[in-house]
Amino acid sequence: MDTKEIEERVKKVVSQVLNVPQDSIKIESRFVEDLGAESVQSLELVAAFESEFDIQMEEDAALSIKTVETAIEFIKKYIDAK
């Protein structure tokens, strides 16, 4: 799966979980500061990424993923390792 596809699917998931329009999500968007997420929603975002990409992320991945870009990097790492 190429980075562009991962990016599109990440944006779709973020849009659903945070209930924000998909076109307002940029690669540099920060979940809390730019997209209005509560910090607790990072756990839900990680679960949504796991469900979307059929991967199992580390328990504390949610603490590291703060932007769309870091989410894509993390997911790519897990997909590549599959």
Place this chain on the structure above:
Amino acid sequence: MNLIEHFIEKAKSLNRRIVFPEGSDERILEAAAYIGKEKIGQPILLGNKEKIYEQMHNLNLSIDNVTLIEPKTFPDFNQLVTMYVEKRQNISISVAEKLLSRELIFGGMLVSSGKADCLVAGACNPTATLIQSAVLTIGYRDKISTASSFFIMVLPGNRILFYADCAVNIEPDFEQLAEIGITTAYSYKKLIGGQPKVAFLSFSTQGSANHPLIDKVIQAVQLALKKEPAIDLDGEFQADTALVKSVAEKKIKKPSSVAGQANILIFPDLNSGNIAYKLTQYLANAEAYGPILQGFRYPVSDLSRGAKVKDIIGVSAITSLQV
């Protein structure tokens, strides 16, 4: 009998159902087996059943009074998933299933659904993850929107003081500070009984100095009084005014039911709170029990990563008394 022994005796009379999501940690297994055997509570261990059986067998621990639950094979798993989806907007069934396959979230839902009374974790999870999981599943108690923590300080002569927040909120704003004061009063009532007397601390006493940092504390007192007028809370006070009657008599201008007799100290930020508890612990030879989490609808406790088995047993007793 020290305070923890007293709490353990009290916990035995309540026999609460305590969830331990970190069922793969040996210290948790030992503590759970002891809690079950001594009837301090009814421990529920989460994790892979086979692995837990094997580990407990290898450690020569009895599982007679311990319940083992593996989230994915739990008969009511789907019911908990449905409850989660109803609670949280925008979360699909498949995402909720992923979430509930994590022990911290599953444990929170056990408590939230009434299948358990309280939760103890943190031996191998970061505090932030535990708090986030508890917020998503158990939620905050009424009038509260901030998770915070307190320490029980037992001074020589058995004088008991509660200190908050010394571990969670780095720089609380006035609204959070007000909530920390109110929640700590609730915690005091539950654990110690008697009348909580909450002092909001600063480097000024009733306007003896002027600074935005003092304004924050004054605003917190006003808001806390508005939210919970029945609780004795006051400030801003310097620590000596809060604790020493003779100093309070000299320094305060308005009558106060707290000055000179505070049993709860609310610090303006984490710097002051954390420094104060450690100074009290080491310079005044006080015993420090905590940090104990507060603010949730049902009790949740955070263990330190280095917690020993006896610490876990003590924290579990304290947690079960907060139900």
